[in-house]
Amino acid sequence: MTQSKQQKITLANRPKGMPTKEDFKFVESEVPTPNGQEILVRTLYLSVDPYMRGRMQDTKSYIAPFELNKPITGGVVAEVVESKSDSFKKGDVVVGNIDWAEYTVVTEKEIRVIDPKVAPVTTHLGILGMTGLTAYFGLLDIGKPKEGETVVVSGAAGAVGSAVGQIAKIKGAKVVGIAGSDEKLEYLTKELGFDGAVNYKKDSFVDDLKKAVPDGVDVYFDNVGGDVTDAVFTLLNTNARIPLCGAISSYNAEGKDVGPRLQSAMIKTSATMKGFTVGNYASRFKEGATDLGKWLQEGKLKYEETIIEGFENTPDAFLGLFKGTNLGKQLVKVAEPMFAQL
Amino acid sequence: MTQSKQQKITLANRPKGMPTKEDFKFVESEVPTPNGQEILVRTLYLSVDPYMRGRMQDTKSYIAPFELNKPITGGVVAEVVESKSDSFKKGDVVVGNIDWAEYTVVTEKEIRVIDPKVAPVTTHLGILGMTGLTAYFGLLDIGKPKEGETVVVSGAAGAVGSAVGQIAKIKGAKVVGIAGSDEKLEYLTKELGFDGAVNYKKDSFVDDLKKAVPDGVDVYFDNVGGDVTDAVFTLLNTNARIPLCGAISSYNAEGKDVGPRLQSAMIKTSATMKGFTVGNYASRFKEGATDLGKWLQEGKLKYEETIIEGFENTPDAFLGLFKGTNLGKQLVKVAEPMFAQL
Structure with missing residues (x-):
């Protein structure tokens, strides 16, 4: 000792x-x-x-x-x-x-x-631990992105978000990230190959987002909740899937965290929203770790x-x-x- | 003519x-x-x-x-x-x-x-038309009630809600209905065999609901949205399923319909919420109509x-x-x- x-x-x-x-x-x-x-x-x-x-x-x-x-x-x-x-x-x-x-x-x-x-x-x-597995199972098991679909991820420059976007790209989807600085947007599009990125701190956020997803949103991987999520909800396509991973915007809310009710939009679009934690997938960690390790070695997954x-x-x-x-x-x-x- | x-x-x-x-x-x-x-x-x-x-x-x-x-x-x-x-x-x-x-x-x-x-x-x-089919597919395809689980349905004395509760009973679940008059509560428990019923117009609604679902809520079939839904959300069990059928409380809202954000509760419980309309199941209407007709003839389904x-x-x-x-x-x-x- x-x-x-x-x-x-x-x-x-x-x-x-x-x-x-x-x-x-x-x-x-x-x-x-x-x-x-x-x-x-x-x-x-x-x-x-x-x-x-x-x-x-x-x-x-x-x-x-x-x-x-x-x-x-x-x-x-x-x-x-x-x-x-x-x-x-x-x-x-x-x-x-x-x-x-x-x-x-x-x-x-x-x-x-x-x-x-x-x-x-x-x-x-x-990327090979809980973070990568969270991205992997939330996106693939709940989001189920299909080739050519549009995937939007909030908290996109964070550990989970950046993995989500890259895995969605591997699966052939179009990926738009939401993050909070121009440096992060550049990282997403230049380094990670996202198709688009939008800064939620700008006044033009809602319009910028709309322009970034001309075909609407098929999968919304939500790390943040709050106003960012409200904006994405106006752009959902029919049968949209929404893996709920986190709601960091509300974690420190002191009063009640209120916002527009989402149910009517979900009925109109037959959307599915599912909360999850990585522990739900404990029995499949090996499958996830194998894929993530392979993609990492192939250079398809950066972190x-x-x-x-x-x-x-x-x-x-x-x-x-x-x-x-x-x-x-x-x-x-x-x-x-x-x-x-x- | x-x-x-x-x-x-x-x-x-x-x-x-x-x-x-x-x-x-x-x-x-x-x-x-x-x-x-x-x-x-x-x-x-x-x-x-x-x-x-x-x-x-x-x-x-x-x-x-x-x-x-x-x-x-x-x-x-x-x-x-x-x-x-x-x-x-x-x-x-x-x-x-x-x-x-x-x-x-x-x-x-x-x-x-x-x-x-x-x-x-x-x-x-x-019961043999869109109403019954709405109840049938929303409950069975999204809610997936298992024997012994607790199913809560709002708008329970309405056409869809009363069918939902009875189908859930047929599937062996415990059923609690939410409705707006004592006459309706009596109809649900005495006529339709619901295990419990709660009046959302009473001041004691939140407490009454809590007492009515001592084992929490596994399936919440939502016809109404609003405050009623907020109350149910505090009682969700892990892996709860929430078929979103309607949000009648908001249909005539003039301002923005706001309420507590639901995402955190859904992450904590790994809950699934899915909006739907009966048209989603058009290819399976015959299956639904056959079951509904059989239950009606057997006297298991009243309307x-x-x-x-x-x-x-x-x-x-x-x-x-x-x-x-x-x-x-x-x-x-x-x-x-x-x-x-x-």
């Missing part, structure tokens, strides 16, 4: 509205010791994701809320420091959904080994990462998600490996 | 908000004469339906708007008065989607013969009709739909048959 004390991040408050740094508390503790068949891991990268905002509230959902004064948990890439399990050895690089901590003791079931030679380890928190250095900057990285400061997957680099070869 | 003049009802105005009698105009004309292979029919019963409110507006939808100063069209049971077609003969009872008129000349494709001996002819405008007498009262019958004055299917009896045996 190289150090005996470590930091964890716990949930200090359940935020009302936009979270602040004060909602997170850094707590010092002893580096724990593995017992039985446990494994001690050291965090290298951690993932901050919009869905975590929901877990900060004490409300019933598909996933239990974070507990007050307990460590926040999320996607982590770590190296094995000490193993009492036959399945893991010192220096293994692993991924799992574990504590926001510099060191964590985990059970065998909480982590799995990843191979740093196949793809950069950070991809397992992004971007925004990496903040330093465990102490984790709250800032998380808060940045709601300001749209990230391009692609937002990660925190917590440490350089000591035992693993990346 | 027994008369040479007849009345038609045309659309005089596109109403803003709640329609009034002044939006309909009675126009006298000659009784028309069939040419070629046409058929002259005499209206016996006509159907008034909430969806027609949408056709009074000049907006893009799944069905073309009614034209100003042209006859309104809808479901009609009529008798053949004069036929130039080999497929129809004087005295045949037919059903079709034709003009609101005492007499109409139609083509062979616009009508089909029905057998008055199998079931009362009015059932072809209700109620509210019949207003007199063609001149058609606008009142239509307007009553929005006040909830009807129990079951609202029909207008236009005339006694002269040639047909009912």
